[in-house]
Amino acid sequence: MNTPAHDLPLDLERMRADVAGMLGEAPETIGDDDNLIDLGLDSMRVLGLVLAWGNTGIALEFSHLAEHATLAGWWGVVQRLQGSAARA
Structure with a gap:
């Protein structure tokens, strides 16, 4: 199993690469x-992604991603969280 690239900013393409x-x-x-579930992404892998992506400074939680099953859905969550962090 590959580990996500921690040194890259969190954007849609990094998310796609990490999932892939x-x-x-x-x-x-x-x-x-x-x-993503149909593609084989299980909850343990999602948790690994949440932990890695949380290191980018956004308050991402497993429950945020569990509500969505697509990269587009996840990206929408991340954009909202990044916007909230920028306003704080």
Whole structure:
């Protein structure tokens, strides 16, 4: 299992690359609207992503991502959290 790239800013393409790494796939194979659970992403891998992405300074929690099953949904959550952090 590949570990997420901690030194990169959290953007949609980093998220795509990190998810792809967890699944052993190429980033371009992960579509914005693909169901990540159907692709094989389990809760332990999601937790690993949450922990890695939380190191970027946003208050990301497992429950935020559990509400969504797509990269597009996750990116929307991250954008809201990043906006909240910027206003704080």
